[in-house]
Amino acid sequence: MFVQTYLAHKDRQKKLIFQATLETVRKQDEQIEVMQTKAEYFNALVDRHLLTNFRDTAKELKTSEQKLISWLLEKHCLYQDSKGKLKLYARHVSVLFEIKE
Structure with missing residues (x-):
């Protein structure tokens, strides 16, 4: 309707281009x-400062928890201590993460 009303004087090709746009x-x-x-x-x-764990964050991102953790390890956001526990690099704590005690 818009095209017919406001572009009545234009040729067919220009009308089709405008409709596609x-x-x-x-x-x-x-x-x-x-x-x-x-x-x-x-x-x-x-804004509510809600903290989520890796599993819930992975679900929100539609990936698996293991893939998210592997990616964070590859990008040097996390590391595993001598006992295999996941730890954050200090440079990322205030920027990317908030630790829940």
């Missing part, structure tokens, strides 16, 4: 709405 914008708006909802959820989680 409008469709792309509509789809992107839908994606933005979905991502906005997720962003608000995670922002609320952070």
Whole structure:
């Protein structure tokens, strides 16, 4: 309707291009709405200072706990002490993590 009303004088090809552009914008708006909802959820989680463990964090990221821990080990965010217990590198504690006692 918009195209017929406001672009009545344009040729068919330009109308099709404009319609395709409008469709792309509509789809992107839908994606933005979905991502906005997720962003608000995670922002609320952070704002409330809710702490999650590795398992729950992995679930939120739709991966396994072991894959998340392996990735954190590879990126040198975590290490294992002599007893195999996971420990955080000090440089990441205040930036990426908060320790729950």
